[in-house]
Amino acid sequence: MDNWEANLLVDDEPIRELLANSRRIAVLGIKPESRSHKPAFQVPRFLQEKGYEIVPVPVYYPDVTEILGQPIYRKLVDIPGDVDLVNVFRKTQDIPPHVPDIIAKKPRAVWFQLGIRNDTAAARLAKAGILVVQDRCTAMEYGAIDQTRGNR
Numbered sequence: 001m002d003n004w005e006a007n008l009l010v011d012d013e014p015i016r017e018l019l020a021n022s023r024r025i026a027v028l029g030i031k032p033e034s035r036s037h038k039p040a041f042q043v044p045r046f047l048q049e050k051g052y053e054i055v056p057v058p059v060y061y062p063d064v065t066e067i068l069g070q071p072i073y074r075k076l077v078d079i080p081g082d083v084d085l086v087n088v089f090r091k092t093q094d095i096p097p098h099v100p101d102i103i104a105k106k107p108r109a110v111w112f113q114l115g116i117r118n119d120t121a122a123a124r125l126a127k128a129g130i131l132v133v134q135d136r137c138t139a140m141e142y143g144a145i146d147q148t149r150g151n152r
Helices: 012-020 039-049 096-105 119-127 138-149
Strands: 024-028 053-057 085-088 109-112 131-133
Touching: 012 131, 012 138, 024 039, 024 096, 039 053, 039 085, 039 138, 085 096, 096 119, 109 119, 119 131
Parallel strands: 024 053, 024 085, 085 109, 109 131
Antiparallel strands: none
């Protein structure tokens, strides 16, 4: 793709539009209920309460079989059906091993949560035709959408 940089979303309006038009969110690095104090559990729970379908993809916790009442998947490619957005809760340095799995799943977009930025991984995903948001919180952006458009 010649203009792959266009897939790197940085402006508020396209980022909020992406979130507003997403329905099914796979959460890579989600934490289970036993870690409910962590943002990697709180944010997906908030989004689920707002009507998004959350597909849990934890990295650890081998004994956990469901999170937020949903069956877990160990790899994105194992999720049946399409995924609008992959919400990533992984440390910056831990993202590269997940890139091939993300590309193979072909979500419309990937979102690195607040504090997470990996320009090399973002470029690889963008070149694969996937929209990328970095260093933003989905829950905070949802709040901004909610304020400007009213409740869903």
